[in-house]
Amino acid sequence: MTPDPQISAPQQRENPDPHEQAHPVPWSMRLLVAMLLVFCMAYITAADIETPAAWGDGREADELGGGKTTGAAKVDGAALFSSLCAACHQANGQGLPGVFPPLAGSEWVQGQASTAAAIVLHGVHGHLMVRGHPFNGTMPAFGGQLSDEQLAAVLTHVRSQWGNTAAPVSLETVAQARAAHQQRTAPFEGDKDLPAHD
Ligand code: HEC
Numbered sequence: 428m429t430p431d432p433q434i435s436a437p438q439q440r441e442n443p444d445p446h447e448q449a450h451p452v453p454w455s456m457r458l459l460v461a462m463l464l465v466f467c468m469a470y471i472t473a474a475d476i477e478t479p480a481a482w483g484d485g486r487e488a489d490e491l492g493g494g495k496t497t498g499a500a501k502v503d504g505a506a507l508f509s510s511l512c513a514a515c516h517q518a519n520g521q522g523l524p525g526v527f528p529p530l531a532g533s534e535w536v537q538g539q540a541s542t543a544a545a546i547v548l549h550g551v552h553g554h555l556m557v558r559g560h561p562f563n564g565t566m567p568a569f570g571g572q573l574s575d576e577q578l579a580a581v582l583t584h585v586r587s588q589w590g591n592t593a594a595p596v597s598l599e600t601v602a603q604a605r606a607a608h609q610q611r612t613a614p615f616e617g618d619k620d621l622p623a624h625d
Pocket residue numbers: 508511512513514515516526527528529530533534535536543546547551552553554555557562563564565566567569581582585617
């Protein structure tokens with residue numbers, strides 16, 4: 428090869444620029460990747476849904492299984508109270524004087540569970556004495572939108588808050604109250620129409 432007159436002597440002594448060639452991925456590396464894939468798939472397949480929730484993202488098996496593994500997830504009475512009742516009866520259960528009666532210390536809340544359930548199932552309208560004060564408002568019915576379980580949860584909640592110490596309300600009590608008043612289509616007409624609270 429005749430030297431190119433354009434290229435100086437020092438340049439001609441240089442090695443040619445390197446360029447990449449077709450190097451296959453070493454078989455050991457392919458094997459490693461394949462083994463990792465197999466391991467991961469086997470690990471996920473073999474993972475038990477009952478492993479302690481703390482090992483994962485903290486969700487219980489119940490939540491992951493949509494409540495099908497060990498029964499329905501617990502109903503949160505406090506959350507139901509905040510979203511459905513607190514607007515009128517207030518977050519502190521004291522109500523608004525003359526407008527919304529208090530649930531704190533109320534004889535209706537802490538008396539017969541079946542009467543408390545009847546009030547929330549069908550609502551009340553008209554004269555109602557609560558803690559010695561007359562009220563004359565309208566309490567909406569919740570029987571249509573809440574299940575027995577939700578009603579039991581919210582009643583249990585209000586009976587245990589703000590100094591109230593009445594026993595929890597069972598699902599059966601709510602179901603019985605629902606059955607006992609199933610003919611009713613309108614709210615109770617005040618305290619004269621309601622079953623006794625004690
Ligand atoms: C729109 C306002 C309103 C909402 C919402 C409401 N209530 Fe009432 N509630 C009233 C009024 C008004 C009365 C009194 C009715 C009367 O004067 O006849 C009452 C009465 C009651 C009583 C009997 C009296 C007493 O103070 O103990 C209970 C128990 C009760 N409500 C529970 C609940 C629960 C539980 C919820 C939520 C699931 C709820 N209420 C949601 C307005 C409301």
